[in-house]
Amino acid sequence: MAKQKPVKPARPDLAPPPEKRGLGALLASLLVETRSVMPAAGATGLSLVLVIAAMCFLASLTLGAALSVGHAARSWTSELAGALTVEIKPSRDMDSETQLDAVMTVLSKTPGIITARPLDREDIRALLEPWLGQGKVSDDLPLPTLVAISVDMANPPDIAGLSLEIAAAAPGALLDTHRQWQAQLLRSARTAEGFGYGVLAIVAATTIAIVTFATRAGLSANHEVVEVLHLIGARDRFIAAEVQRHFLHLGLRGGLIGLALSVLAFMGAGYSGETDSLFLVPVWGLRVEIYPWLLSVPIAASLVAVLTARITVFRTLEQML
Amino acid sequence: MIRFENVGMRYGMGPEVLRDVSFHLAPGSFHFLTGPSGAGKTSLLKLMFLAQRPSRGLITMFGRDIATLPRDELPTMRRRIGVVFQEFRLLDHLTTYENVALPLKIQGRNEDSYRADVHELLHWVGLGERMKARPPTLSGGEKQRAAIARAVVAQPDLLLADEPTGNVDPEMGQRLLRLFVELNRLGTSILIATHDHALVSSAGLPELVLQNGGLIVRG
Numbered sequence: 174m175a176k177q178k179p180v181k182p183a184r185p186d187l188a189p190p191p192e193k194r195g196l197g198a199l200l201a202s203l204l205v206e207t208r209s210v211m212p213a214a215g216a217t218g219l220s221l222v223l224v225i226a227a228m229c230f231l232a233s234l235t236l237g238a239a240l241s242v243g244h245a246a247r248s249w250t251s252e253l254a255g256a257l258t259v260e261i262k263p264s265r266d267m268d269s270e271t272q273l274d275a276v277m278t279v280l281s282k283t284p285g286i287i288t289a290r291p292l293d294r295e296d297i298r299a300l301l302e303p304w305l306g307q308g309k310v311s312d313d314l315p316l317p318t319l320v321a322i323s324v325d326m327a328n329p330p331d332i333a334g335l336s337l338e339i340a341a342a343a344p345g346a347l348l349d350t351h352r353q354w355q356a357q358l359l360r361s362a363r364t365a366e367g368f369g370y371g372v373l374a375i376v377a378a379t380t381i382a383i384v385t386f387a388t389r390a391g392l393s394a395n396h397e398v399v400e401v402l403h404l405i406g407a408r409d410r411f412i413a414a415e416v417q418r419h420f421l422h423l424g425l426r427g428g429l430i431g432l433a434l435s436v437l438a439f440m441g442a443g444y445s446g447e448t449d450s451l452f453l454v455p456v457w458g459l460r461v462e463i464y465p466w467l468l469s470v471p472i473a474a475s476l477v478a479v480l481t482a483r484i485t486v487f488r489t490l491e492q493m494l
Numbered sequence: 495m496i497r498f499e500n501v502g503m504r505y506g507m508g509p510e511v512l513r514d515v516s517f518h519l520a521p522g523s524f525h526f527l528t529g530p531s532g533a534g535k536t537s538l539l540k541l542m543f544l545a546q547r548p549s550r551g552l553i554t555m556f557g558r559d560i561a562t563l564p565r566d567e568l569p570t571m572r573r574r575i576g577v578v579f580q581e582f583r584l585l586d587h588l589t590t591y592e593n594v595a596l597p598l599k600i601q602g603r604n605e606d607s608y609r610a611d612v613h614e615l616l617h618w619v620g621l622g623e624r625m626k627a628r629p630p631t632l633s634g635g636e637k638q639r640a641a642i643a644r645a646v647v648a649q650p651d652l653l654l655a656d657e658p659t660g661n662v663d664p665e666m667g668q669r670l671l672r673l674f675v676e677l678n679r680l681g682t683s684i685l686i687a688t689h690d691h692a693l694v695s696s697a698g699l700p701e702l703v704l705q706n707g708g709l710i711v712r713g
Contacts, residue, residue, distance in 0.1 A: 210588065212587035397585075398587075402596075404543065404572065404577065405573075405577070405597050406575075406600060408569045408600075409566075409569075494544055494545060494547055
C-alpha cells in the first residue's frame, strides 16, 4: 500500500514556546513531574508523595531509634563484659601488700589481660561515698583492695582457671566477673533492643501497606491512561516501564522528603541541648554512623511503590485483550 | 483485509448485541457504518480495534485469525489500526502535540524523527496554534480534530472512527471528510460510524447498516 502523508511544508520553527509557570506550579512540578507519559502534577501524584513522605519520616525516626538502642545495648554489655575486678579482703594470714603483689603476679602472667590497675584508697573512698556519705569513710576503716582489670575480648583469659589461681595465690582474694550485673543488664538491653525492632517492624509493615494502597489508588486514577496506551498499540513492557518510572520518582521524592524531615528532627533534638536519654535513646541525636542506614528507608519505600505499580499494571493489562 | 464471519458478541451474561455479523472490508475501501443508537456500532468497532473478543464467529484481520493470535502480537496489529474514539480519549495531562505524537512515541521513535511531521499534521487539521494547549482547554471540535490527528499520525492501514463529525459544524464535517477521503486515496481503509445521514449521502460511499444486532451491506 503506497503511503504518503498529506503534505504541507514542515515548520519546525513553530515549536511552541515553553510554558510559563508560577512559583507554586514550579514547586508542584518539582515534586511530582516525572517525565513519563503518566500524569504529572495530579492530585493523586501529590498526595502519594505526601503519604510516602509522612510514612518514611515515621519509619526513619523508628529505624534511627531502634539502631541507637541496639548500639547502646551492645556497647554497654561489651564494656561490662570486658571488665573484671579482683577484690582482696584483709586476711590474718597475709598482709595486704603481699596479697596485692601475689595477685598482680598472677594477673601479669595470665594471657588475655590488657591492663590490671590496683585502685588506690582515694578511688575506693569515692566508690563508697554514694552509700556512706561524704567524709564518713574514716582512715581506720578496713577497706578491701580492688584491682580493675580490662580484658582483651578477642582473646579472653580462662575466667574459671584465673579465679582459682587468684584464690590460691592470696587468701581473701576473689575474682568478681560482674556476671550477675551483666546478665541483668544484658536482659534489659536485649528487651529494649527487641522492643525497638518490634516497633520498627510494625512501622515498616504499616509503611509498606500504606505505600501499596496509595500506589494502587494512584494507578487506578490513571487507569484511562493505561487503557488508551494499550489501545493505541503500546506494548505491556512500555506501559509498565512508564508506570514504574513514574512511581519510582514519586516514591523517591516522598521518601527523601521524609528522610530529610527525620534527619532534621534528630539534629534538632541535638541542638536542643538536652543531654538526657530517652529510654536508652540518646536524645542529643543519632551517632553519625547511623545516618547512612536511614537512606534505606526511602529506597525501600520506592521499591515497594515500584513493585506494587508493576504488579498492579500487569494485572490490569492482563484483564485487557 | 478485515473479514467477519457469523460473529456474535455479548457483554458478560447479557443478550447478544451483535448476531451473525458477516462482512468483508477490502484494502483501500471506504465504508460508513450506520444504524440507530444502541444497534451495536460501537461494539462492532471495539471488536475491530481489538478491545473485545467476539463470543462466537471468526474475525480475520490482515490475514490473521485474531482468536489464535498470541497476545504479544496484538500491539503490532493495533499499530496498523488508527482509532477515533467516540469520547476522543485524549490524555488530559499531555499537550495537543504530545497527544497526537503518542502513537509514534510508543513505537520507540526518537522525537527528532517525527516532530516536524506532527507539526505539519496539526497545522493541516487547524490546530497549529493549539499545539501546547491541553485537552481540557480545547473546544469539542478541536478535541475531535486532535483525536483524528492522533488516529492518522502513524499512517495506519485501517482507520476506524466513531462519530468523528459529531461535534463539528457541517463545514468542518465536510473538511474532515475530505481528510478521510485523502487518506483513503493514499491507501488507508476507512470505516466511519456515524448518525450523520447528510454526510453519508453526500459521500455516496457503501454503507454497513446495523439493525437489531444484524448487519446488511448497502451500496
